[in-house]
Amino acid sequence: MKFLLLIPDGMADWRIEKLGNRTPLEVAEKPNMDFIAKEGSCGSALTVPKGFEPGSDVANLTILGVDVRKHYTGRGPIEALANGIKAKLVFRCNLVKVSDVMLDYAGGRISDAEAKKVIDYLNANKKYEFVRFYSGKSYRNLLAVDRDFEPVKTYAPHDILGKKIAEFMPEGGELAKILRDLMEWSKIVLPSVSEKVNMIWPWGGGKIPEFPKFREKYGLRGAVISEVDLLKGIANGLGMDFVEVEGLTGYVDTNYKGLVRQTLKSLEKFDFVVLHTEGIDEISHEGNLEGKIEAIEIYDEKIVGKILDKADLSELKIMLLPDHPTPIALRTHVAESVPFAIYGYERDDVKTFSEFSCAKGRFGSIDGLRLMDYFLRRG
Numbered sequence: 001m002k003f004l005l006l007i008p009d010g011m012a013d014w015r016i017e018k019l020g021n022r023t024p025l026e027v028a029e030k031p032n033m034d035f036i037a038k039e040g041s042c043g044s045a046l047t048v049p050k051g052f053e054p055g056s057d058v059a060n061l062t063i064l065g066v067d068v069r070k071h072y073t074g075r076g077p078i079e080a081l082a083n084g085i086k087a088k089l090v091f092r093c094n095l096v097k098v099s100d101v102m103l104d105y106a107g108g109r110i111s112d113a114e115a116k117k118v119i120d121y122l123n124a125n126k127k128y129e130f131v132r133f134y135s136g137k138s139y140r141n142l143l144a145v146d147r148d149f150e151p152v153k154t155y156a157p158h159d160i161l162g163k164k165i166a167e168f169m170p171e172g173g174e175l176a177k178i179l180r181d182l183m184e185w186s187k188i189v190l191p192s193v194s195e196k197v198n199m200i201w202p203w204g205g206g207k208i209p210e211f212p213k214f215r216e217k218y219g220l221r222g223a224v225i226s227e228v229d230l231l232k233g234i235a236n237g238l239g240m241d242f243v244e245v246e247g248l249t250g251y252v253d254t255n256y257k258g259l260v261r262q263t264l265k266s267l268e269k270f271d272f273v274v275l276h277t278e279g280i281d282e283i284s285h286e287g288n289l290e291g292k293i294e295a296i297e298i299y300d301e302k303i304v305g306k307i308l309d310k311a312d313l314s315e316l317k318i319m320l321l322p323d324h325p326t327p328i329a330l331r332t333h334v335a336e337s338v339p340f341a342i343y344g345y346e347r348d349d350v351k352t353f354s355e356f357s358c359a360k361g362r363f364g365s366i367d368g369l370r371l372m373d374y375f376l377r378r379g
C-alpha cells in the first residue's frame with residue numbers, strides 16, 4: 001500500500017457575502033476533490049496548536065505528526081535545514097517593499113537572480129561579521145547569526161500589510177537592536193541595487209531544530225515534493241527525501257505536469273509521498289477572490305484529476321487537506337480548522353470537499369496531530 005498526502009497551501013477560507021455566503025471551495029468546480037471526499041471519509045482538523053502562529057511550517061509539521069510544542073524553533077531554522085546552513089540562529093529574511101507601511105511582503109515576486117544580486121550586495125557590504133545572508137527563492141531568503149543572543153520578538157511581514165512598519169520592528173535585547181540597524185541600513189542602500197525591493201525583513205528566527213525521524217516513527221520511506229524551501233527543510237529535518245521538480249513558480253502558473261509526473265514516479269519508489277503546492281495560498285494573500293476560485297479549479301483539474309486518472313487507486317490511500325485557511329477577507333493565515341478527506345478506506349455521507357461539508361464527516365473535529373494516525377490507521 002502507498003500513501004499520498006496532498007496539501008494545497010491556504011486553500012480553506014471563510015464564507016464570503018459576495019459568493020452568497022459560500023466559501024471559494026464551495027463555489028469552485030472541483031469534481032476530483034469531491035470524488036475523494038465522496039468515496040472517502042472526512043473531518044475537520046486543527047493543524048495549528050493553541051498559542052502558535054498559523055504558519056505553514058507549524059501546520060505542515062503538525063500534519064506530519066511532529067508535536068511543534070516540543071520541536072518547533074521558528075521558520076528561519078527550518079529553511080536553514082533546507083539549505084544545510086549551520087549557524088547559532090537563523091531568521092527568514094524577506095526582501096520587501098515598504099513606504100512607512102508594509103507595501104509588499106513578497107518584494108514584487110523578485111526573480112531568483114535579482115534576489116541573489118541583492119543578497120550578494122548585502123553580504124559584500126554588511127555591517128556585522130557574525131551576520132550572513134543566504135539566498136533562497138525569490139523574496140524568501142535567510143539571515144544567519146553565528147553568535148549566541150537572547151530571543152528576539154519579530155513580526156511576519158505578510159501579517160502587517162498596509163500597517164506602519166515602525167510599530168513592528170524587532171524587539172528585545174541586543175540582537176533586536178542589530179536587526180533594526182540592518183533593516184534601516186538596507187532601506188538606504190537597497191534602492192540602488194533593485195527596483196523591486198527596498199528593505200530586508202528578518203522574522204521567525206531561532207536555533208536549528210531536531211525532529212523525530214519519519215521512517216523510525218512510521219516505518220515508511222517518505223518523500224516530499226514542494227515549491228517552497230520550507231517543505232524541503234521539513235523533509236530534511238524528518239529524514240525524508242526531497243524530490244526536485246523543474247519549472248516551479250510557487251504560483252498559479254507553476255509546472256503542474258512536472259509536479260504530477262514526479263509525484264507518480266515517487267509513488268513507485270517511496271511508501272509515502274507529500275505533494276505540497278503553494279499557488280492558492282499566494283493568491284489568497286493577494287486578496288484575489290476570482291483568482292482563488294480559479295486556482296482551486298486548476299488545482300483540482302491539473303493536480304488531483306491527473307493523479308486520480310493515472311495512479312493505481314487500488315494500491316493507494318490519499319489524504320487531502322490544506323495546511324491552514326488563508327481567508328481572502330484577511331489576506332493572511334488563521335489558526336482555524338481545515339477540512340480533510342481520506343480516500344481508500346470506508347465512505348461516510350460527505351459528498352463534497354469543503355470547510356462545512358467535511359466537518360460533518362465521520363472523523364468529526366480532531367486535533368491535527370492525530371491526522372497521521374487516521375491516515376495510516378495506527379494508534
Ligand SMILES: [Zn+2]
Nearest residue numbers: 010281326333
Ligand atoms: Zn501563506
